[in-house]
Amino acid sequence: MKKSRYNMVIAGATGAVGQEFLTVLEKRNFPVGDLRLLASSRSVGKKMKFRGMDYPVYELKSDSFHGVDIALFSAGGNRSKEFAPHAVKAGAVVVDNSSAYRMDPEVPLVVPEINPEDIKKHKGILANPNCTTIIALMAVWPIHRLSPVKRMVVATYQAVSGAGAKALEELEVQAGEFLEGRELTKNVFRHQIAFNLFSHDSDIGPEGYSQEEMKVVKETRKILHDDSILVSPTCVRVPIFRAHAEAIHLELARSVSVQEATEALDAMPGVKVVDDRAGNYFPMPIEVSGKDEVYVGRIRKDLGMANGLNLFVCGDQLLKGAALNAVQIAEKLIASS
Amino acid sequence: MKKSRYNMVIAGATGAVGQEFLTVLEKRNFPVGDLRLLASSRSVGKKMKFRGMDYPVYELKSDSFHGVDIALFSAGGNRSKEFAPHAVKAGAVVVDNSSAYRMDPEVPLVVPEINPEDIKKHKGILANPNCTTIIALMAVWPIHRLSPVKRMVVATYQAVSGAGAKALEELEVQAGEFLEGRELTKNVFRHQIAFNLFSHDSDIGPEGYSQEEMKVVKETRKILHDDSILVSPTCVRVPIFRAHAEAIHLELARSVSVQEATEALDAMPGVKVVDDRAGNYFPMPIEVSGKDEVYVGRIRKDLGMANGLNLFVCGDQLLKGAALNAVQIAEKLIASS
Numbered sequence: 233m234k235k236s237r238y239n240m241v242i243a244g245a246t247g248a249v250g251q252e253f254l255t256v257l258e259k260r261n262f263p264v265g266d267l268r269l270l271a272s273s274r275s276v277g278k279k280m281k282f283r284g285m286d287y288p289v290y291e292l293k294s295d296s297f298h299g300v301d302i303a304l305f306s307a308g309g310n311r312s313k314e315f316a317p318h319a320v321k322a323g324a325v326v327v328d329n330s331s332a333y334r335m336d337p338e339v340p341l342v343v344p345e346i347n348p349e350d351i352k353k354h355k356g357i358l359a360n361p362n363c364t365t366i367i368a369l370m371a372v373w374p375i376h377r378l379s380p381v382k383r384m385v386v387a388t389y390q391a392v393s394g395a396g397a398k399a400l401e402e403l404e405v406q407a408g409e410f411l412e413g414r415e416l417t418k419n420v421f422r423h424q425i426a427f428n429l430f431s432h433d434s435d436i437g438p439e440g441y442s443q444e445e446m447k448v449v450k451e452t453r454k455i456l457h458d459d460s461i462l463v464s465p466t467c468v469r470v471p472i473f474r475a476h477a478e479a480i481h482l483e484l485a486r487s488v489s490v491q492e493a494t495e496a497l498d499a500m501p502g503v504k505v506v507d508d509r510a511g512n513y514f515p516m517p518i519e520v521s522g523k524d525e526v527y528v529g530r531i532r533k534d535l536g537m538a539n540g541l542n543l544f545v546c547g548d549q550l551l552k553g554a555a556l557n558a559v560q561i562a563e564k565l566i567a568s569s
Numbered sequence: 570m571k572k573s574r575y576n577m578v579i580a581g582a583t584g585a586v587g588q589e590f591l592t593v594l595e596k597r598n599f600p601v602g603d604l605r606l607l608a609s610s611r612s613v614g615k616k617m618k619f620r621g622m623d624y625p626v627y628e629l630k631s632d633s634f635h636g637v638d639i640a641l642f643s644a645g646g647n648r649s650k651e652f653a654p655h656a657v658k659a660g661a662v663v664v665d666n667s668s669a670y671r672m673d674p675e676v677p678l679v680v681p682e683i684n685p686e687d688i689k690k691h692k693g694i695l696a697n698p699n700c701t702t703i704i705a706l707m708a709v710w711p712i713h714r715l716s717p718v719k720r721m722v723v724a725t726y727q728a729v730s731g732a733g734a735k736a737l738e739e740l741e742v743q744a745g746e747f748l749e750g751r752e753l754t755k756n757v758f759r760h761q762i763a764f765n766l767f768s769h770d771s772d773i774g775p776e777g778y779s780q781e782e783m784k785v786v787k788e789t790r791k792i793l794h795d796d797s798i799l800v801s802p803t804c805v806r807v808p809i810f811r812a813h814a815e816a817i818h819l820e821l822a823r824s825v826s827v828q829e830a831t832e833a834l835d836a837m838p839g840v841k842v843v844d845d846r847a848g849n850y851f852p853m854p855i856e857v858s859g860k861d862e863v864y865v866g867r868i869r870k871d872l873g874m875a876n877g878l879n880l881f882v883c884g885d886q887l888l889k890g891a892a893l894n895a896v897q898i899a900e901k902l903i904a905s906s
Contacts, residue, residue, distance in 0.1 A: 383874070387724030387816035389766055389805065404748065407764075411745050427744075427809055428855040429726055431867055431881060436846040440827065440869030449872060462873035466816035466881060468726065471808055472764055479724035479803035481818075490777065509773040518765040530768055532777030535786060536799035537720070544768060544803060 237265030238566060241300045241324065243292050243315060244307030245269035246278060248397040249329055252555035253304050254282050260559060263566070270296050271307070297322035302562050305329060306554065320356035325565060327358045327558045331443075334359040334451060341454050344560040345502050346373045351564050358561050361455060362447040363553025364388055364467065368478050369455055370503055370526040370552065371545045374496035376456060379484040379539075383462040386448065389470045389477035390432065391517065393549045395420055403471055425471050432467035442467055474550055475517035480543045487538050490531050497528050502552065507531055515546035526552055574602030575903060578637045578661065580629050580652060581644030582606035583615060585734040586666055589892035590641050591619050597896060600903070607633050608644070634659035639899050642666060643891065657693035662902060664695045664895045668780075671696040671788060678791050681897040682839050683710045688901050695898050698792060699784040700890025701725055701804065705815050706792055707840055707863040707889065708882045711833035713793060716821040716876075720799040723785065726807045726814040727769065728854065730886045732757055737810055744808070762808050769804035779804055811887050812854035816867075817880045824875050827868050834865050839889065844868055852883035863889055 240257075244250045250271070257264055269280055270292040279286040290296065292307060297319040305312050305319075306329035316326045316333070333339040340350035341359045343366055351358060361369075368386055375381070392399040399420045406416050406426035416424055423430045434443035441449075445465040453459045470477075497505050506515045507529035515527035526547040534540020547553055577594075581587045587608070594601055606617055607629040616623040627633065629644060634656040642649050642656075643666035653663045653670070670676040677687035678696045680703055688695060698706075705723055712718070729736040736757045743753050743763035753761055760767045771780035778786075782802040790796045807814075834842050843852045844866035852864035863884040871877020884890055 385722045385801075385818045387803070387818075389726065389807065403764075407744055408748050411741065411748070422849070423853060424855055427740075428853055429807065429809060429814060430853045431849070431851040433849060436849060439872065440846060440867065441872065442849075462871075464722075464818050464871050464874070464877065464879060466724070466818070466867065466879065468814070468816065468881075470726065470766065472766060477766060477805070479805065479816075481722045481724075481801050481803070509777060512759070512768070512770060512773060512779075514768040516760060516765055516767045518761055530777065530803065534799075534801050535776065535778065537801070540801065542801065542803065544805075 235301065237263050238301040239266040239299055240264050241268045241270055241297060241303040241319070243270045243303060243305040243311065245280060245289055246271045246275040247306055248393050248400060248550055249306035249554045252550045253306065253559065254280060256551065256555045256559045258283055262559060262563065268296065294318040297324050300324040302327065304558055304562070316357055325354065325356060325358065327360060327561050329360040329554055329558050331362065331447060333357050334361065335454065341451060342561050343369055343455055343557060344564050345370065345500065347455055348564050351561065352568060360554065360558040360561065361451045363394055363549045364390065364444065364476060364478065365448050365451040366553050366557050367476050367526050367545055367547035368448065368480060369452060370547065371480065371497065371528045371543050372482065374500040375482065375484070375488060375493050375541060378488050378492055378496055379486045380458070381461055381482055382485055383464065383483040384452065385464040385481040387466045387479045388468055389472065390467060391472040391474050391476055391549050392425060392469065393474040395433065400473055403473060425469065427471060429468055429470045432469055441465070472517045473521065474548060475521045475546055476549045476553060477515065477517055477544065477546045480545060481534065482541045483537065484539045484541060488541055490533060493531050493541055497531070502526060503528055505529065514544055517546055520546040520548055523548055524551055524556055572638065574600045575638040576603040576636055577601050578605045578607055578634060578640040578656070580607045580640060580642040580648065582617060582626055583608045583612040584643055585730050585737065585887055586643035586891045589887045590643065590896065591617060593888065593892045593896045595620055599896060599900070605633065631655040634661050637661040639664065641895055641899065653694055662691065662693060662695065664697060664898050666697045666891055666895055668699065668784060670694050671698065672791065678788060679898050680706055680792055680894060681901050682707065682837065684792055685901050688898065689905060697891065697895040697898065698788045700731055700886045701727065701781065701813060701815065702785050702788040703890050703894055704813050704863050704882055704884035705785065705817060706789060707884065708834065708865045708880050709817065709819065711837040712819065712825060712830050712878060715825050715829055715833055716823045718798055718819055719822055720801065720820040721789065722801040722818040724803045724816045725805055726809065727804060728809040728811050728813055728886050729762060729806065730811040732770065740808055740810060762806065764808060766805055766807045769806055778802070809854045810858065811885060812858045812883055813886045813890060814852065814854055814881065814883045817882060818871065819878045820874065821876045821878060825878055827870060830868050830878055834868070839863060840865055842866065851881055854883055857883040857885055860885055861888055861893055
């Protein structure tokens with residue numbers, strides 16, 4: 233579908249990721265033709281800015297996709313399941329940020345810097361991986377190419393933005409209430425998030441792992457095309473607004489030096505090495521917020537395990553962890569078509 | 570030195586841990602005779618409450634220890650190195666919360682629930698382990714007894730209290746400034762701590778590990794009397810006031826079931842199992858703050874590694890991580906003498 237402009241839909245436009253879709257499309261000068269913003273009936277009537285113009289928000293419906301080339305979805309898994317097939321039927325290609333289709337064998341799961349070749353296998357739907365997975369793999373992939381990852385132990389420090397726009401507000405409101413000694417307002421998270429942290433707020437499965445943790449396990453294997461990789465995750469929500477951090481401990485097939493790893497990470501598009509040992513300066517959520525790159529530091533050999541290599545990564549959950557990666561998929565899609 | 574009352578000194582009384590020493594001694598009804606509060610010259614003239622009475626703060630000096638039975642030190646490593654020998658010379662037994670003597674082969678490093686037998690080897694000084702190490706080992710030890718730990722990967726979520734009373738204030742002040750959009754005051758930490766996190770603010774050594782991380786490695790081996798244990802740490806400071814959390818991934822000599830591990834943790838004094846998968850309710854810093862117990866949850870088998878077992882622990886950094894453990898050492902000391 234090579235065109236000079238692409239008619240686009242954003243489903244879930246008023247959410248935290250939806251708003252970032254607009255910012256990213258504008259910043260990257262994506263060849264947007266007609267643009268239709270869709271959300272639930274609650275948001276109908278709102279207006280959102282794109283390239284200096286007001287766009288009204290319409291209700292997401294099964295007949296919303298007439299004449300659409302590309303539909304960016306971030307409206308939750310249930311809405312993706314219900315409406316993405318209508319978009320495909322109308323002739324659009326869907327890039328879906330929800331978890332609905334990620335593990336569907338018919339649907340490519342893509343980080344454009346890692347497995348762009350999977351894009352061409354799509355049958356109308358492309359899945360954007362989970363934010364935690366994308367941010368981890370941007371750092372792990374260049375090392376995996378030097379020496380295959382046998383096992384990855386990952387502990388996360390996840391921002392509230394992954395739970396949506398209302399979660400961002402909840403952290404801010406609660407922090408103010410806490411400082412003033414008032415009762416805390418809890419709408420999004422069941423536990424206090426201000427000045428607290430807790431195991432990721434997704435359901436725990438029979439093995440004792442949260443859905444978020446299982447996403448990291450399964451999506452890592454699918455994106456790297458290697459079902460033998462062992463992943464041992466602990467996902468934790470922390471009182472940070474919009475950037476995830478992850479402590480990653482890798483066991484590799486063979487020993488990789490810090491210098492080899494650093495050079496590979498330096499050469500990786502979309503990665504910035506921030507690793508100043510003398511200055512005690514490494515990736516931090518506040519510095520990566522609003523940035524496209526995933527920051528990687530604390531690159532060091534494991535203590536005692538010769539094939540071990542450890543990293544600390546930070547990435548903007550709403551950008552590379554969501555909207556930016558999805559728009560990059562769309563860019564690759566139109567470039568290859 | 571069996572006595573009905575013990576003359577005591579608290580060196581570093583005005584610090585975050587020093588204040589907790591008073592609370593813990595009072596709460597546990599420790600047989601305190603004369604009590605002398607010592608701090609730097611800056612704090613001379615301050616008064617602190619103990620059992621309803623005001624105690625003046627004196628300057629910590631080499632001649633501060635006349636007639637003292639037990640000296641609790643938490644005044645920083647340099648002051649411990651300078652003044653603990655004077656206390657010992659004056660006939661006191663020192664329980665030192667700093668890192669000054671922890672790795673000294675002549676000095677026992679003790680968690681009373683784990684290696685109380687080491688106390689009797691003291692030659693005047695007993696060392697209180699690093700907070701992160703104590704909190705981890707309270708959960709790891711009962712499992713280590715079921716099957717030896719071969720390797721421990723640990724990622725920490727460390728409260729600011731570990732950096733002292735001024736760090737607690739800095740988090741509160743910065744959070745308020747951030748919410749009001751004002752410039753942030755930075756005195757204690759070089760990086761913003763409110764709504765941010767960063768690699769632990771201790772110096773990075775030649776292997777790329779922070780001093781804090783190396784403490785966990787070395788102290789774990791010393792306390793468990795097993796130099797073969799591999800420890801792979803990532804220590805991170807998070808915007809939490811006074812309780813540390815840790816994601817612990819264990820590789821054991823043989824497979825241990827979740828039930829075995831849970832029973833062993835349930836039976837461990839000083840540990841509380843908080844592990845409600847259905848309710849998504851696990852250890853949290855706010856709930857363990859002010860509590861004596863270390864909370865343990867997320868007890869689950871590793872995915873794919875048969876001998877792997879994973880945990881999530883939380884403990885009050887100032888209590889079991891510092892003042893409580895030191896007072897417990899003193900209790901064992903007087904009980905066994």
